[in-house]
Amino acid sequence: MSLSIKNFDALIESQKKAAIRKAKREEKAALLGHKKKAKKRKSKSRRIIENGANGTWPTFAKNFRDKWRDKYGSSLCFLNDICGGLGTDAGHIISRRKRATKYDERNLVLLCRNCNWSDSNQDGYHDVLVARFCLVFGFDLYDELVWKSRELCQQDKMDMFHIGAIAEDEIRVRGLTLL
Numbered sequence: 006m007s008l009s010i011k012n013f014d015a016l017i018e019s020q021k022k023a024a025i026r027k028a029k030r031e032e033k034a035a036l037l038g039h040k041k042k043a044k045k046r047k048s049k050s051r052r053i054i055e056n057g058a059n060g061t062w063p064t065f066a067k068n069f070r071d072k073w074r075d076k077y078g079s080s081l082c083f084l085n086d087i088c089g090g091l092g093t094d095a096g097h098i099i100s101r102r103k104r105a106t107k108y109d110e111r112n113l114v115l116l117c118r119n120c121n122w123s124d125s126n127q128d129g130y131h132d133v134l135v136a137r138f139c140l141v142f143g144f145d146l147y148d149e150l151v152w153k154s155r156e157l158c159q160q161d162k163m164d165m166f167h168i169g170a171i172a173e174d175e176i177r178v179r180g181l182t183l184l
């Protein structure tokens with residue numbers, strides 16, 4: 006069905022009227038000094054600052070892995086006698102979801118990819134890891150970390166920048182390149 010000439014004219018007429026109304030609204034707004042709202046540019050979310058490339062967590066984890074290798078003179082996984090793997094990951098003893106202990110280096114061990122995965126996904130694996138942790142570093146430290154992990158910890162973007170900057174400095178001081 007095609008538009009009849011009459012309807013077409015009516016359509017054009019209503020569009021013209023709408024344009025006139027819009028022009029009048031804009032004229033009035035200009036007269037009153039109303040400005041069109043400028044679109045705000047959204048800043049990066051904390052999640053991106055924390056986990057993006059060169060973000061807080063990747064930088065912190067790299068620094069931790071390097072320090073661990075220096076300190077213990079070994080690149081082996083913390084559970085190497087069980088898995089035989091090389092340490093590639095900074096693995097949390099108390100879940101990384103607990104923010105109060107997420108960036109506490111005492112809460113981290115060097116793990117291979119397999120152990121880090123199994124820790125979160127394989128029944129009983131976490132208990133083995135905790136038992137080994139207590140054997141090596143002492144139950145008191147584990148207990149302290151458990152208590153600390155329960156503390157309320159609100160970290161904003163500035164905290165993320167700050168933690169990342171400290172890790173970057175430590176990496177630089179050791180003369181290593183960043184990620």
Ligand SMILES: [Zn+2]
Pocket residue numbers: 082083084085088089090091116117118119120121
């Ligand atoms: Zn392993």
